[in-house]
Amino acid sequence: MTSNEAATPAGAAAASDTGAGTEGPLPFDTSVAHQARVYDYLLGGKDNYAVDRAWAQATLEIWPGMAFTARANRAFLGRAVRYLAGEAGIRQFLDIGTGIPTAGNTHQVAQEIAPESRVVYTDYDPVVLAHARALLTSSEAGATDYIDADLRDTGNILTKAAQLLDFTKPVAVTLLLILPAIPDSDDPHAIVARLMDAVPSGSYLVITHGGSDLIEQQQRQNLDRSWSGKIQQQLTWRTHEQVARFFEGTDLVEPGLVPVEEWRQQPASGNADKSALWAAVGRKR
Ligand SMILES: C[S@@+](CC[C@H](N)C(=O)[O-])C[C@H]1O[C@@H](n2cnc3c(N)ncnc32)[C@H](O)[C@@H]1O
Numbered sequence: 001m002t003s004n005e006a007a008t009p010a011g012a013a014a015a016s017d018t019g020a021g022t023e024g025p026l027p028f029d030t031s032v033a034h035q036a037r038v039y040d041y042l043l044g045g046k047d048n049y050a051v052d053r054a055w056a057q058a059t060l061e062i063w064p065g066m067a068f069t070a071r072a073n074r075a076f077l078g079r080a081v082r083y084l085a086g087e088a089g090i091r092q093f094l095d096i097g098t099g100i101p102t103a104g105n106t107h108q109v110a111q112e113i114a115p116e117s118r119v120v121y122t123d124y125d126p127v128v129l130a131h132a133r134a135l136l137t138s139s140e141a142g143a144t145d146y147i148d149a150d151l152r153d154t155g156n157i158l159t160k161a162a163q164l165l166d167f168t169k170p171v172a173v174t175l176l177l178i179l180p181a182i183p184d185s186d187d188p189h190a191i192v193a194r195l196m197d198a199v200p201s202g203s204y205l206v207i208t209h210g211g212s213d214l215i216e217q218q219q220r221q222n223l224d225r226s227w228s229g230k231i232q233q234q235l236t237w238r239t240h241e242q243v244a245r246f247f248e249g250t251d252l253v254e255p256g257l258v259p260v261e262e263w264r265q266q267p268a269s270g271n272a273d274k275s276a277l278w279a280a281v282g283r284k285r
Pocket residue numbers: 035036039073074077096097098099100122123124125128149150151152175176177178181182233
């Protein structure tokens with residue numbers, strides 16, 4: 001990821017050469033790593049290419065904590081969706097930046113608690129689109145849909161999502177590990193505000209995001225150098241304060257904006273590993 005605290009790293013310029021920053025579905029490209037395929041590799045999936053594995057291995061040499069960070073993010077998805085479908089009583093989900101389907105997709109977790117849950121998935125990677133059928137396996141009482149779109153094409157996503165979701169009733173908008181792929185030049189805060197403007201009071205916002213203040217500066221600079229031109233997305237680290245700003249207009253559910261592994265973690269997990277991700281769930285006022 002690039003940090004917007006530091007001077008623009010070499011990776012940012014090289015990434016835009018590969019198409020990052022251009023709105024629209026991604027091309028299928030095996031000459032550079034893709035975020036969705038790298039994440040799949042880190043979670044033990046098979047939908048990745050040599051270029052994704054090489055990127056992951058080079059990154060793990062600099063930042064061995066990346067593997068734990070990916071697993072902790074996916075575990076958080078389960079805890080957050082269980083909280084929303086259970087305690088919070090949410091029945092509608094808009095999951096943007098879905099990733100390649102794996103165990104515990106949003107609709108599976110939600111429908112285990114509330115079979116009538118409706119879930120709309122959105123991603124812009126052609127490999128996710130190719131596997132979208134695995135996301136369209138709703139319970140009979142509920143429903144799922146898939147939109148092939150770029151988060152920055154926000155109006156289009158909202159229009160299509162409204163075919164399945166009732167925007168007069170609360171919706172949980174989940175943006176897990178997608179906002180790092182939206183550079184400041186595309187104003188991610190305005191995109192999140194637009195999404196949250198479209199849903200009523202009592203809706204929820206869920207975000208995980210790489211924290212520039214959760215990783216050593218030298219390590220981050222080494223990563224930015226190593227990533228230069230090797231991954232499709234231009235990845236941006238953000239501080240606790242910058243991530244907190246996404247939640248303006250919401251009240252954070254306890255324990256607030258914390259490292260992802262600390263959010264309502266099972267007390268007995270006993271794991272001392274540390275991620276580099278901030279995570280929170282906010283309820284719209
Ligand atoms: C690291 S994966 C996270 C998957 C899932 N949300 C999770 O947390 O388990 C990030 C996903 O966001 C998608 N993504 C990144 N930028 C995007 C954009 N501008 N529009 C739509 N999807 C995007 C990538 O293709 C990838 O599948």
